[in-house]
Amino acid sequence: MNIKKRMTLHFEEGLKFIGNCLPMSLGMLWRRFLYGFFLQQSGSKLRVGSAVSIQGLKNIILGNNVSFNRFSSLYASRGEINLGNNVFLGDFSSINANDAHVKIGSNVAIGPMTIIQGANHNFQRHDIPIVDQGHIESRVEIADDVWIGAKSVILPGVKIGTGAVVGAGSIVTKDVPDFAIVAGVPAKIIKMRK
Numbered sequence: 001m002n003i004k005k006r007m008t009l010h011f012e013e014g015l016k017f018i019g020n021c022l023p024m025s026l027g028m029l030w031r032r033f034l035y036g037f038f039l040q041q042s043g044s045k046l047r048v049g050s051a052v053s054i055q056g057l058k059n060i061i062l063g064n065n066v067s068f069n070r071f072s073s074l075y076a077s078r079g080e081i082n083l084g085n086n087v088f089l090g091d092f093s094s095i096n097a098n099d100a101h102v103k104i105g106s107n108v109a110i111g112p113m114t115i116i117q118g119a120n121h122n123f124q125r126h127d128i129p130i131v132d133q134g135h136i137e138s139r140v141e142i143a144d145d146v147w148i149g150a151k152s153v154i155l156p157g158v159k160i161g162t163g164a165v166v167g168a169g170s171i172v173t174k175d176v177p178d179f180a181i182v183a184g185v186p187a188k189i190i191k192m193r194k
């Protein structure tokens with residue numbers, strides 16, 4: 001990493017630290033200003049809870065009325081996260097788009113402790129440690145009007161269709177059709193929304 005990039009990173013981290021030290025509503029205002037300034041694109045009414053961690057601000061595009069609850073995280077240092085309008089990310093949830101793209105439509109609610117994973121480790125070779133083999137990017141797409149229950153995992157390459165519901169604690173390994181309700185490990189269709 002060159003010195004300019006490193007300085008920018010330290011600067012951003014410093015500003016985030018100030019935000020986390022401020023009392024609740026002041027901290028919220030500070031974070032809204034801070035992220036609004038550094039994000040590639042941010043709509044109105046952004047809400048960022050305390051101890052939210054966001055990396056790769058210049059690779060993140062947000063619509064209007066987006067909320068990140070406490071302790072949630074977004075990683076996009078080497079990828080892209082694109083969120084529509086009215087998107088809610090619950091406490092302790094994370095969107096990992098390092099070396100990947102994660103696209104989420106509008107009116108999407110993501111329950112607490114959910115993980116959306118945009119890339120896998122490459123693990124085919126035996127002669128190199130897995131951590132040194134890099135990642136395989138696999139785009140994740142979540143359409144409009146989707147509700148993802150608490151503690152779910154959305155694996156790389158998955159597309160979740162319009163109006164779908166993911167039950168709490170599911171591991172979604174395959175695409176989910178429009179208006180399907182899926183649940184379980186691995187997630188299977190339990191019914192369709194009427």
Ligand SMILES: CC(=O)SCCNC(=O)CCNC(=O)[C@H](O)C(C)(C)COP(=O)(O)OP(=O)(O)OC[C@H]1O[C@@H](n2cnc3c(N)ncnc32)[C@H](O)[C@@H]1OP(=O)(O)O
Binds near residue numbers: 109166181
């Ligand atoms: C921003 C926020 O969203 S915060 C709030 C977060 N909220 C949650 O995490 C709650 C998520 N809700 C669920 O998981 C619900 O179970 C739903 C929405 C997926 C399904 O609800 P319903 O349509 O009422 O399903 P219903 O209770 O009729 O269950 C149908 C079948 O699926 C099973 N099932 C339901 N949910 C799950 C689940 N999460 N995991 C595994 N199986 C499930 C039921 O046991 C039942 O099986 P059976 O037919 O063999 O008895």
